[in-house]
Amino acid sequence: MNPHLDKLQPYPFEKLRQLFAQVKPNPDYSAISLGMGEPKHPTPPFIQQALVDNISGLATYPTTIGSEALRGAICGWLERRYGLPALNPATQVLPVNGSREALFALAQTVIDPAAKALVVSPNPFYQIYEGAAYLAGAEPYFVNSDPARNFGCDYDSIPASVWERVQLLFLCSPGNPTGAVLSLTDWENLFALSERYNFVIAADECYSETYHGEEAPLGALQAAHMLGLSTVERPYARLVVFSSLSKRSNVPGMRSGFVAGDAEVLKKFLLYRTYHGGAMSPSVQAASVAAWNDETHVEANRTQYRAKFAAITPLLQQVMDVALPDAGFYLWADVSRTGLSDTEFAQRLYAEYNVTVLPGSYLAREAHGINPGRNRIRMALVAETEEGLEAARRIVQFCKNLSK
Incomplete structure (x- = not known):
């Protein structure tokens, strides 16, 4: 077995x-889960219809590189969304079966297991980053998010002796679970480090279309373009961006996303995926083309999330330290003032009010002396608004009962 x-x-x-194994939730309340970040808004009918209309594609073996129509649709979306110059659909984008499997596979592509490599990851983090590092023969190096920096990571704190071993850096902007978005200055610093130490940046942007202000989150390719890195001899050098339709279009079961960026990295990634068996179903490709070409449903989805967060966040602020995030559909709340740890809070809330939240310490690791998820909880506001409001009311009552 692989050790x-x-x-x-x-x-x-x-x-x-x-944690819940020996707990029986209060039967007076129906179950409400804020634990898993699985979109619950309905899938747009036109995407479903596009899938049905192209069901005959199941009779055809798909190519790993995907159809010209899909790659063109992805390039068109990237150019419109981020104001990018024209991308080459033959070399700068690649369809993938959801960002999760692609994030994992990229590590297998770019890491030399004989080099005692390190993979930098934010902390807390999406656990695929850690697993991808280990199974590629590398070790993760965690950089804690800092509430004083809007949950940003202090990459300047990493010593040169660490950077010299780094082959891959994972980051998530907007972040999971914090919702934090990197600034242009943040990107400029990371691009300089990538050039100096020759590591690949894997930018996970699957939450990019759920934002709560008027300004859309800055993307990695967009930042590179603004900094003049889209027109150099090797455009977007050592930068690979991951995105997905799961959250944007409410189709997590379709498993459709893309990677885009450095053509030299993507050439090797395509070779890896050809052997890995990462081709997307032609039927899903056709439905994906329809989704990437339409923004009306995305705007409606975003409006629904904005209304939900605007209604729920003030309720929860009565009893815990929580703020509207930059983007994403999570609330990252500090429950310290309740007197309970994050695991105790989650367990008792489930037992007494049948509401599920995820302990923050489960999303992080002990690093540099602390677990930055400790005494925090992640709440995924993915259900319809009324169910989310009911969950919030129960949480408020639970916390008020604790203070009595």
Whole structure:
């Protein structure tokens, strides 16, 4: 067996299942889950219809590089969304079966396991980053998010001796679970580090279309273009961006996304995926073309999230330290003033009010002396507004009962 498998920790939801194993929730309340970040808004009918209309594609073996129509649609969306110059659909984009499997596979592509490599990851983080590092023969190096920096990571705190071993840096902007968005200055610093130490940046942007202000989050390719890195001899050098339709278009079951950026990295990634078996179903490709070409449903989806967050966040602020995030559909709340740890809070809330939240410590690791998720909870506001409001009312009552 692969010995690196023994380094993997249980997934956060398995830890949550164990935490709740001996708990019987209060039967007076119906179950409401804010634990998993799975979109619950309806899938737009036109995407469903595009899938049905192209069901005959199941009779055809797909190519790993995907159809010209899909690659063109992805390039068109990137150019419109981020104001980019024309991308080459043959070399700068590649369809993938959701960003999750692509994030994992990229590590297998770019890491030299004989080099005692390090993979930099934010902390807290999406657990795929850690697993991808271990199974590629590398070690993760965690950089804690800092509430004083709007949950940004202090990459300047990483010593040169660490950077010299880094081959891959994972980041998530907007962040999971914090919702934090990197600034142009942040990107400029990271691009300079990537050039100096020759590591690949894997920018996970699957939450980019759920934002709460008027200004859309800055993207990695957009930042590179603004800094003049789209027109150099090797455009977007060492930068690969990941995006997905799951959150943008409410189609998590379709498993459709893309990677885009450095053509030299993507050439090797395509070679890896050809052997890995990462081709997307032609039927899903056709439905994806329809989704990437339409913004009306995305705007409606975003409006629904904005209204939901505007209604729920003030309620929860009565009893815990929580603020509207830059983007994403999570609330990252500090429950310290309740007197309970994050795991105690989640367990008792489930037992007494049948509401599920995810302990923040399950999303992070002990690094540099602290677990930055400790005494925090993640709440995914993915259900319809009324169900979310009911969950918030129960949480407020639970917290008020604690203070009595």
